[in-house]
Amino acid sequence: MNVESKFVWHQGKLVPYEKATIHFLNTSFHYGTGVFEGLRAYDTSKGPAIFRLKDHMERLLSSAKILGVNNLPYDLDTLMESCKEVVKANDLKEAYIRPMFYAREGGWGLSLKETVWDYSVAAWRWDKYHGNQAKNEGIKAKVSSYNRNHINVSLTKGKICGNYVNSVLAKAEAQRSGVQEAIMLDSNGFVAECTGQNLFIVKKGQIKTPVPHLILEGLTRDTIFSLIEDENIPLEEMILTRDHLYLADEVFIVGTANEILPMVEIDGITIGDGKPGPTCRKLQELYEKLIHGKLEKYWNHLDWV
Numbered sequence: 001m002n003v004e005s006k007f008v009w010h011q012g013k014l015v016p017y018e019k020a021t022i023h024f025l026n027t028s029f030h031y032g033t034g035v036f037e038g039l040r041a042y043d044t045s046k047g048p049a050i051f052r053l054k055d056h057m058e059r060l061l062s063s064a065k066i067l068g069v070n071n072l073p074y075d076l077d078t079l080m081e082s083c084k085e086v087v088k089a090n091d092l093k094e095a096y097i098r099p100m101f102y103a104r105e106g107g108w109g110l111s112l113k114e115t116v117w118d119y120s121v122a123a124w125r126w127d128k129y130h131g132n133q134a135k136n137e138g139i140k141a142k143v144s145s146y147n148r149n150h151i152n153v154s155l156t157k158g159k160i161c162g163n164y165v166n167s168v169l170a171k172a173e174a175q176r177s178g179v180q181e182a183i184m185l186d187s188n189g190f191v192a193e194c195t196g197q198n199l200f201i202v203k204k205g206q207i208k209t210p211v212p213h214l215i216l217e218g219l220t221r222d223t224i225f226s227l228i229e230d231e232n233i234p235l236e237e238m239i240l241t242r243d244h245l246y247l248a249d250e251v252f253i254v255g256t257a258n259e260i261l262p263m264v265e266i267d268g269i270t271i272g273d274g275k276p277g278p279t280c281r282k283l284q285e286l287y288e289k290l291i292h293g294k295l296e297k298y299w300n301h302l303d304w305v
């Protein structure tokens with residue numbers, strides 16, 4: 001994937017893509033101390049709208065808070081506005097949006113004490129994380145040999161850059177095994193989440209999803225909860241084991257980047273009948289309507305740019 005973007009909102013203003021650079025001697029780059037978000041803007045009949053903008057930017061601030069940072073240079077309103085501006089400046093109808101706080105100076109010696117922070121946000125066209133074929137036909141996954149970050153190793157409620165080495169290792173291992181995604185267990189062996197997505201299973205008409213103790217509680221997960229409620233399908237947050245996955249009628253994963261993606265094979269075991277199931281299909285259909293502004297009930301989730 002090539003990132004193609006004309007302008008980036010960089011350190012307080014829109015600059016041409018080539019000018020949005022950061023020096024090699026930046027401690028967020030060295031130690032993984034940046035915090036970031038991933039959002040999407042969708043085309044609607046009233047123009048492009050950013051999905052759950054405020055929630056994402058609040059989570060960005062929460063990520064900084066749990067990292068122990070309290071001297072960020074921008075407030076929530078400016079952050080929200082920066083996302084809108086970068087979508088507008090690039091004339092994008094649909095976009096993936098990537099805001100990030102990172103060190104501008106300080107932070108050497110692994111100390112956050114005197115770190116000064118800066119912020120940039122880019123937007124570009126990134127159609128589908130795993131591709132449209134994956135959305136329609138489903139993907140294969142593997143239970144990773146890497147555990148999800150333990151809460152006393154890293155803080156999983158934040159999108160802290162360094163956390164993602166854990167995801168990258170799991171994803172690389174999965175890809176070397178010839179499958180597209182990794183399912184990560186917690187250090188007790190219970191299902192946590194995927195590398196950048198939350199997971200759901202369907203069994204005998206009931207939907208189940210892991211308890212939130214170790215996962216990033218995704219905004220897509222939260223949105224799916226509402227759609228499940230609208231459809232009157234029973235939903236339970238519970239401890240899930242890998243055999244729950246193997247024995248499920250359906251497994252699907254959700255996240256901003258890839259939206260709703262069915263899993264049709266895990267560890268070489270066929271899930272259900274090996275095709276995306278009806279519950280996943282229904283939720284995909286409703287989610288598609290919701291993000292494109294076709295469900296008025298959810299207009300509060302859309303910020304028109």
Ligand SMILES: Cc1ncc(COP(=O)(O)O)c(C=O)c1O
Nearest residue numbers: 196197198216218219220255256
């Ligand atoms: C580890 C992890 N889990 C879950 C998610 C899904 O979160 P969301 O639906 O808010 O994109 C993400 C993506 O941000 C993630 O990085």
